[in-house]
Amino acid sequence: xxxxxDEQVTPAQIEPKRWQCCHCGGTGVDSYGDTxxxxxxxxxx
Ligand SMILES: [Zn+2]
Ligand SMILES: [Zn+2]
Numbered sequence: 001x002x003x004x005x006d007e008q009v010t011p012a013q014i015e016p017k018r019w020q021c022c023h024c025g026g027t028g029v030d031s032y033g034d035t036x037x038x039x040x041x042x043x044x045x
Pocket of ligand 2: 024029
C-alpha cells in the first residue's frame with residue numbers, strides 16, 4: 001500500500017547567531033578608531 005504522506009517540512013527556527021566581537025565589543029571599530037582587525041568591521045565574529 002502506498003500511503004501519500006505529506007511530510008510537512010517545518011522550517012527550523014533560524015536564530016541569528018551574531019557573536020559580539022570580543023575585541024571591539026560589536027562596534028566594528030577598535031579603540032583607535034580603526035576598523036577592528038578581529039571582525040574586520042563587522043562587529044561580530
Ligand atoms: Zn572578536
Ligand atoms: Zn571587532
